[in-house]
Amino acid sequence: MTMANGFPRARTAIVGAATFGIGRCPGVSAVDMAAKASLLALADAGLSLSQVDALYTSAPYEALGGLELAEYLGITPRVTDCNRTGGSAFEVYVQQAALALEAGLIDCALIAYGSNPASNPPPGVGMTRQSPWEAAYRPLAPISSYALAASRHMHLYGTTRDQLAEVAVAARQWAQLNPEAAVRDPLTVEDVLKARMVSDPLTARDCCLFNDGAAAVVMVRAERARDCAKAPIYVLGAAHAVTHREISSMPDLTVTGAALTGPQAFAQAAVTPAEIDVVMLYDAFTITPILFLEDLGFCPKGEGGRFVSGGGIAPGGALAVNTNGGGLSCVHPGMYGLFLLVEATRQLRGEAGARQVKDAKLGLAHGNGGVLSSQATVVLGTGDAI
């Protein structure tokens, strides 16, 4: 049994992937949606609910969401995890599921999420509290934290508001190729700049959506994956790092934990950034893909703004980034990380229709949680890539 840099490279695979209820999904609860996505992902894999023996889920308003979904589905998992690393939770689940599968502790992992805050507004109290060291200054949570990081990046590297806007425009152009994306009308750089300023330098169009959506993926060991309904998408690497909770404690506002997880995940996968065909980066705000492109090694530190300019990450650009339209134009129901994994899987399977990246063999999904606090990178590949 070989472990590359602490990870069982290509020993496990995603064999089922699904989304459900993207945009508006009224009249149901979050757990209804998570269950529906779970069943779709299992059907996609050709597996049955009774085969699931590990459950990984983060519910939007229920701290004990793993227990809730196990009960709802009527399963008795040997591993149940409902971690609290924010939107990056799902990339962390892939890492944890791969290790538990490799160890033989479990045989079939279901990773699921559902949330419909647009149709079914949450009760007033969230699952996080405001920092006693920040609350009195009334930062808007979480946008002001990202705005502070953006201000620093602009100051140090000359990144411009136009370049931030390019990230939103590229996402919209990809969304226009994705029938499932929630927002598909045309968007220009000028539209982004002229939108209502919320927390300088970020306007309303620099912010991700807040809509409904559910997703699920199913993972099994590689030898079993070959018997599933679709071509396995192998997990080649998965790394996670937490650097802080609040933005005032971020060690360096322009360097995220992706600078740690990227090199680790690439080393596990034995690939380089230049080899990646599809790059899925958590785009809570337009600054985040710029930071992650730099920290993951797709461009040098400080060059992210210039990298995305002139349609660099739009359809037809130098690098295919956020091909589903991202959190900015497809879906962001509170935690977006699982949708990154589903889109990477669809691209590597060749199921992405008009937005398909030609001959995609290697994909990356990078999750972000908190306020640039938790970073998790997963590298995926087709059978040809391993």
Place this chain on the structure above:
Amino acid sequence: MIQPETEWRAHLADGRFMVQRRRSSGSHVFYPRVAEPGTGTEDLEWVEASGEGIVHAVTVVRKKDPADSYNVVLVDLAEGPRLMSKVDGVAPDEVTIGMPVRARILLEGGEPLLVFEPA
């Protein structure tokens, strides 16, 4: 044992902006804790901060009425630690990264609040 937040707020109510300092190394810690982050060292003592700082990052939260808009900053203290605050006594758009600032304690809604003003 030390009660980090309670003691800090009591000092602030007395008109003193305190930070923690390691007796052995002289390095400073903010926000207050039971031990130094990274080392776990517990030889922390309260010392009065110089109050000098530099604006490290800034955002302006925009409200419908521009008069209600306000700045939120991260300030690098001369002692080393960084914290969130606001720069008082200046239009929000005039706060810039690199601006030297000095700490001041305001009463806001009856509660002491640590803010900064241009130095």
